[in-house]
Amino acid sequence: MGFNVRNNPSINTILASGAKAIDPHTGAIAPPIHLSTNFARDDDYELISDYVYSRYGTPNYDNVERLAAKLDNGEDAKLFSSGMAGIVAILETLNSGDHILAPSIMYFVAQEWMRYISKKRGIELTLFDVNDRDAISKNIIKGKTKIVWIETAVNPTWQSIDIEQAAIQAQKAGAILVVDSTIAPPVTTKPIELGADIVFHSATKYYNGHCDVLAGVVVTKETNKRWDEIVRVRELNGSVLGPFEAWLLHRGMKTLGIRYKEISNNALKVAKHFEKYTKVERVFYPGLESNETHDIAKKQMKNGFGGMISLLLRANQNQCRKFASSLEHFTPATSLGGVESLVEHRASVESPESLVPKNLIRFSIGIEDADDLIADLEKALEAL
Numbered sequence: 001m002g003f004n005v006r007n008n009p010s011i012n013t014i015l016a017s018g019a020k021a022i023d024p025h026t027g028a029i030a031p032p033i034h035l036s037t038n039f040a041r042d043d044d045y046e047l048i049s050d051y052v053y054s055r056y057g058t059p060n061y062d063n064v065e066r067l068a069a070k071l072d073n074g075e076d077a078k079l080f081s082s083g084m085a086g087i088v089a090i091l092e093t094l095n096s097g098d099h100i101l102a103p104s105i106m107y108f109v110a111q112e113w114m115r116y117i118s119k120k121r122g123i124e125l126t127l128f129d130v131n132d133r134d135a136i137s138k139n140i141i142k143g144k145t146k147i148v149w150i151e152t153a154v155n156p157t158w159q160s161i162d163i164e165q166a167a168i169q170a171q172k173a174g175a176i177l178v179v180d181s182t183i184a185p186p187v188t189t190k191p192i193e194l195g196a197d198i199v200f201h202s203a204t205k206y207y208n209g210h211c212d213v214l215a216g217v218v219v220t221k222e223t224n225k226r227w228d229e230i231v232r233v234r235e236l237n238g239s240v241l242g243p244f245e246a247w248l249l250h251r252g253m254k255t256l257g258i259r260y261k262e263i264s265n266n267a268l269k270v271a272k273h274f275e276k277y278t279k280v281e282r283v284f285y286p287g288l289e290s291n292e293t294h295d296i297a298k299k300q301m302k303n304g305f306g307g308m309i310s311l312l313l314r315a316n317q318n319q320c321r322k323f324a325s326s327l328e329h330f331t332p333a334t335s336l337g338g339v340e341s342l343v344e345h346r347a348s349v350e351s352p353e354s355l356v357p358k359n360l361i362r363f364s365i366g367i368e369d370a371d372d373l374i375a376d377l378e379k380a381l382e383a384l
Contacts, residue, residue, distance in 0.1 A: 011071070011186070011187050011257050011303070012187075012257040012258065014067075014070060014071065015067075015071075015187075015253060015254055015255070015256055015257050016254055021063040021250070030251075031059075031060070031063060031247065031250065033060060033243050033244055033247045034058050034059045034060050034243055035243055035244075036054070036058075037053065037054045038052070038053055038054070039051040039052055039053070054240065054243070055235055055238050055240055056235055057240075058243055058246070060243040060246040060247055060250075061078075061079050061240075061241065061246055063246075063250050064077075064079055064217075064246055064249055064250045064253070065077045065078060065079055065217075067250070067253060068201075068207075068217045068219055068253075069219055071185075071186040071187075072186045072190060072191070072192050072199050072219040073190055073192050073193055074192055074199065074219035074220050074221055075220055075221060075222050075223050076219070076220050076223050076227065077217055077218065077219040077220070078217070078218050078230070078231060078234060079203075079215060079216070079217060079240070079241045079246060079249075080215065080216035080217070080218065080234060080239050080240070080241065081214065081215070081216070081239045081240055081241050081242075082202075082204070082214045082215065082216050082239070083182070083200070083201075083202030083203070083204055083205075083214075083215070083216040084109060084110070084113070084216070085216055085234075085237075085239035086200055086202075086216030086217065086218045086239075087110050087113060087180075087200060087216070088113060088233075088239070089218065089230045089233040089234055089237075089239065090147075090178060090198060090200065090218060090230060091113065091114065091117060091147070092229070092230075092233045093146075093226050093229045093230060093233075094117070094121075094123050094146055094147065095123075096121050096122040096123060097122060097123070097124070097144075098123050098124070098144070098145075098146040098147075099123070099124040099125075099126065099141050099144045099145040099146060100114055100118075100123060100124070100125050100126070100145070100146070100147050100149060101126050101128060101136060101139055101140055101145050101147070101148045101149065101175075102114060102125065102126075102127055102128070102148075102149040102150070103127065103128060103130045103149075103150060103151060103154050103161065104127040104128060104129055104130060104355060105130050105154045105155070105156075105157055105159075105355055105356075106149075106151045106154050106155060106180070107151065107155045107180065107182075107202075108155075108350040108351050108354055108356075110149075110180070111127070111351075111353075112351055114149075115353070124144075126139045130154050130157075130159045130161060131159065131292070133162070133165075136148060136165070136166055136169045136170075137169050140169055140170070140172075140173045140175065141173065142172070142173040142174060143173070143174055145170075145173050145174075145175040146175055146176070147175060147176055147178055148166055148169065148170040148173075148175050148176070148177050148178070149178045149180070150163070150166050150177070150178070150179055150180070151179075151180040151182075151183070152179065152180075152181065152183070152184060152189070152191075152296075152297075152300070153183050153184065153286045153293075153297065153306070153308070155183065155308070156284075156308070156310050156346050156356060156360065156362045157284045157310060157356075157360075158183075158284045158285055158286050158291070158308055158309075158310060159284075159286075159291070159292065159293045160286050160291075160293040160294075160296040160297040160300070160301075161293075161296070162296045162299075162300075163177075163179055163189075163191050163194040163195065163196060163300055164194045164195055164300075166179075166195075167194060167195025167196060167197075168195065170197075171195070176197040176198060176226070177191075177195065177196045177197050177198075178196070178197065178198045178199075178200060179191035179196040179198070179199050179200065180200045180201075180202075181199050181200065181201060182200070182201050182202040182205050182206070182337075183205075183206075183306050183308055183336075184300075184301055184306060185201060185206045185207060185256060185260065187256055187257045187260050187261075187303055187304075188260065188264075188301045188302055188303040188304050188305075188306070189300050189301050189302070192219070192221045194300060196221065197220070197221050197222075198218060198219065198220050198221070199218070199219040199220075200216070200217070200218050200219075201216065201217040201218075201219075202215075202216055203215035203216055203217045203249055204216075204335065204337070205335065205336050205337030205338075206256060206259070206260060206306075206336075206337035207249060207252065207253055207256060207337075208248065208249050208252040208253075208337075209252045209255065209256065209259050209337060209338055209339060210248075210252055210338055210339060211335060211338040211340070212248060213245045213248045213249050213252065214245070215241050215245060215246075215249050218230060257303075259339060259367065260303070260304055260306070260307075261303065261304055262367045263304075263306065263307035263339075263365055263366060263367060264287070264303075264304025264305055264306055264307060265304070265370070266307065266365045266366070266367065266368070266370040266373065267285065267287070267305065267306065267307040267308070267309055267365040268285070268287045268288075268304075268305060269370040269374070270309060270363075270365060270370060270373055270374055270377070271283050271285035271287060271288055271309050272288065273374050274311060274374075274377065275288060275290065277381065278314075279313065279314050279315075279381045279382075279384055280311050280312065280313060280314070280381070281311075281312040281313065281314050281359070282311070282312040283309065283310075283311055283312075284309065284310040284311070284312075285305065285308075285309045285310075286301065286305045286306070287301075287304075287305030287306075307336070307337070307363075307364055307365035307366070308336060308362070308363070308364060308365075309362075309363045309365060310346070310360050310361065310362045310363070311360070311361045311363070312357060312359050312360055312361075313359050313361060313381075313384070314359075314384075315359055315384050316358075316359070317345075317347065317358040317359065319384055320345050320358070320359050320360075320361055321345045321348060323345075323361065323380050323381070323383075323384060324343045324344065324345045324361055326380045326383065327343055327376050327377070327380050328376050328379075329341055329368055329372055329373055329376045330342060330343035330363065330373070330376065330377075331343070332344065334349060335364070336364035337364060338364065338366060339366050339367045340366045340367075340368070341363065341364060341365055341366040341368055341373060342363070342364040342366075343361060343362070343363050343364075344361070344362045344363075345360075345361055345362075346360050346361070346362045347360060
């Protein structure tokens, strides 16, 4: 009798068994938490291990960083104290006179930082129309554009940007492609396989999945001078994760695949239900065939379209805010990617430069029963 040996284990197997960190001293299945900030030297004043000071790294980072690099097929990965800390470290590699190309609709705090360094340091910034599939080729400047930054899907209207095409354009111009893949973690999308140079994840979201860790993960296709600079920025500014937070993140990542699958199934069911609802002007969800970039999403999101949905309501801003506060199974709160469903009137929290419509409601769908979520939304919509 033969054995069916798989040389390439599935993503869920990698997450569950690949995340194992058995303590070699005790055999403990759950890894210990190393709270020490500093590490001793021996009698010859040589370091006993590879660790010297927690600003440079601790044993608790190693497990998560190895797993993150493996998931995205990158050469290396680094943890940061928040998603924004990771974003700032990437953008710190730019010099005055360099040019960034980024979407006009994206995570607004990341865009705010781009605007800030543009004004403060003389770094040029061009924001392109995500609805124009040729926008990157039209706006990239050969020899001057250093970073092409994309999200897919973009927050909060969830259009997809073609990673492969963006990578081709970036390479032609001598730029690197950075992909914020927070909404599409590697259980569904692997940007490096599609040509990205750097992948960023707000690990606060799907990676952790329980709304109790603030963290960022940056993964590089290859270790090079730019990567060394990103690592050095982390070391110098101290934007490192606490050991307990790293431990929690490691634990949360083990269930990323099954959480994302359930969340994606729920979100698709909710999105389809309200696609032609009379009090809903439009549904934004990458998994809907009516989404203008569904073909791109289908090509690069292989295992579900995630849990992020936005609705344009036939209502004014005040009605939308009241709607968001009236739901029973959705908590009105910022963030996304947890097991519980969240709702947000997005325009109320974004910057004055935001292009987000005043009647847009953003949902992060969780693992509740989809029919309960639909009933809750219907009740609130009928009360408008």
